[in-house]
Amino acid sequence: MTAIAPAPAIPWSPRARLPRLLAGIGVGRTAGLREHERYYGPLPVPGPARGRSRGRRPERLIDVVEVAGLTGRGGSGFPVGRKMRSVAAGGGRKAVVANGAEGEPASRKDRLLLSRLPHLVLDGITLAAQAVGADEAYLCVHGTEGALLDRLDHALEERQAAGLDPVPIQLAGLPGRYVSSEQSSIVQYLNGGPGKPTFAPPRPHERGVNGKPTLVHNVETLAHLALIARHGDRWFRGAGLPSAPGSMLVTVSGAVARPGVYEIEMGTPVGQVIMLAGGPAERLQALLVGGYFGAWLPVEAAWTVPMTHAGLKAAGGALGAGMVIALPAAACPIAETARVVRYLAEESAGQCGPCLFGLPALAGALADLAYSGGSGGSEGWDRSVDDIAALIPLIEGRGACRHPDGATQLVRSLLTAFPADADWHQWRGACDGVRRPPLLPLPGDEERDWDWA
């Protein structure tokens, strides 16, 4: 997938609504520190140093972020100011972790930010570390991405030479596993563990890296933080909706003319996002919004839904980390979902019984429905559709992390959005669509770690 957004070739004015985060993408390669400062301005230094932030205590940023209304861009949508405040309120020194391990195979936004605009994310880490009182800071990506780690290493050297980060930022390469980008997995990994989700409590904000209250944020969230620190809360609210302010990065793929990463205002209708990506490349039947933790929505139902957490939830979906995948009319949603659920089953940490046994059972029942007419249901179910419906409550909410719940939400939405397809497969077996090449992206073998270190 090429991940190029329309970008201006000239230094950008903060008064323009968009692009914000992607303003510096026009450089056409990794933006060095000098280019970064030319596009976005220098890192605002708190304290009596200089400029508009003179005399400002670093924790002031938490108030500004809270008023700005920034929410987590990694999929949770949790208010960033509130999270920062709860970490800052903990005792002793804190730790800050930037999560750039983009586990969602259909998402490319975090890789784009880190590979092209690393200093925006690194600015955000430094500002967050100062605001919550951290003495440790980490930037985590998948350890399988050697080229990205090299670029980030270089960016950190540039900053070190400029004396930019009072709290040194350490790079960490997580296992190439879907569940390793879950925040408790990251904390466990940084504490010397294998990088699997842990049982809560304690949650990272209570006791995380080295026992310290730990702030874990997605890298896009931290990039927004870096711009809010420069331009303030009113500027941030100048894009998006009053209830969901600011901009967000989306990754559009599937049957669209120009797949890629785009920056949109929060609340942009889903259909407009498809048009931004060049419009449908063939006739569409449904959109998968929110990635593999999201939901299938029929095209007509999804078209006017605003890209916000509340808007998509009301439509029976989820915003997640902003993926939109266009499914052509000729493709088979059941076969596509069966492949993804098989992948999610393989990616389980294998710690919790309902996930360890439930996800393979669910994947098997889906494949059976897609390819062999759904007559081979397990556990005495005659029909795979009934088996699928019976498996969902045995899986949902029964793991230590939300990995199994993502799979069940996806499957639930499949049965809701395509009842006629499920029926058709139940009685007549495989459809023509199953012969099409797979549409939903899955990582290649070279990007995956099959064993836990």
Add this chain to the structure above:
Amino acid sequence: MTFILRVNPIACTGHGMCAELLPEVIELDRWGYPILASPVVPRPLLNHARRAAQACPTLALLIEEKTGKHR
């Protein structure tokens, strides 16, 4: 005070002792892992619940005391 049952799903390996000692609240799924009918322990069953928690070979069944209002 309310007593809340919780399963640590990572620690649980499906021995099934809890369902034998507290069948009023716990049943096993098709793989042998506990399903709680309700997280709140009925007062008359508290001793049975405690016994079930103590009998779990992996200590995966937890009883948490909640003072005041529970969700």
